[in-house]
Amino acid sequence: MYLMRVYQFVEVRVSDELPSTFGLLLDGSAFSGRHYIAIFAVFKDPDMCHGTEVREGPDYYDGTDCYTRRFVLLAFYPLDVEDDLGAQSVFDLIADTLSRYTSLGGGNALHGG
Numbered sequence: 724m725y726l727m728r729v730y731q732f733v734e735v736r737v738s739d740e741l742p743s744t745f746g747l748l749l750d751g752s753a754f755s756g757r758h759y760i761a762i763f764a765v766f767k768d769p770d771m772c773h774g775t776e777v778r779e780g781p782d783y784y785d786g787t788d789c790y791t792r793r794f795v796l797l798a799f800y801p802l803d804v805e806d807d808l809g810a811q812s813v814f815d816l817i818a819d820t821l822s823r824y825t826s827l828g829g830g831n832a833l834h835g836g
Contacts, residue, residue, distance in 0.1 A: 737795055738824045742766050747817065748794065758802040760813065762820050768793035797824065 745766040752759050769791065798820045802812075 734823065737797065740795065741824060749813070749817075760800050760802060760816065761796060762798045762800075762817060764795045764797055764824075766793055766795075767791055797821075 741764055745764045748763040748765050750761045750763070798816075800816060
């Protein structure tokens with residue numbers, strides 16, 4: 724019961740931090756024959772950088788420790804069988820993940836571009 728409350732708290736917190744639009748990043752790995760996929764929301768967060776801008780423009784800073792993009796882990800799934808690696812399965816996984824956060828009032832992922 725306590726673990727479920729922690730899960731619900733984190734889910735609402737992540738949803739609250741998502742901007743109205745964001746991109747998606749998928750990352751996959753395999754370990755001991757088992758496949759995993761992670762889904763991240765990616766968005767600009769100017770508060771993360773405290774460096775000074777250089778002449779190349781507002782996306783470049785003089786410090787190497789300045790990150791202007793924020794990555795928030797939305798989901799991390801183990802995929803049990805190789806059939807789960809198909810495009811439709813991954814699409815369904817993304818749609819299910821996004822529906823969880825948008826139903827809580829979070830943002831919307833960007834479409835193509």
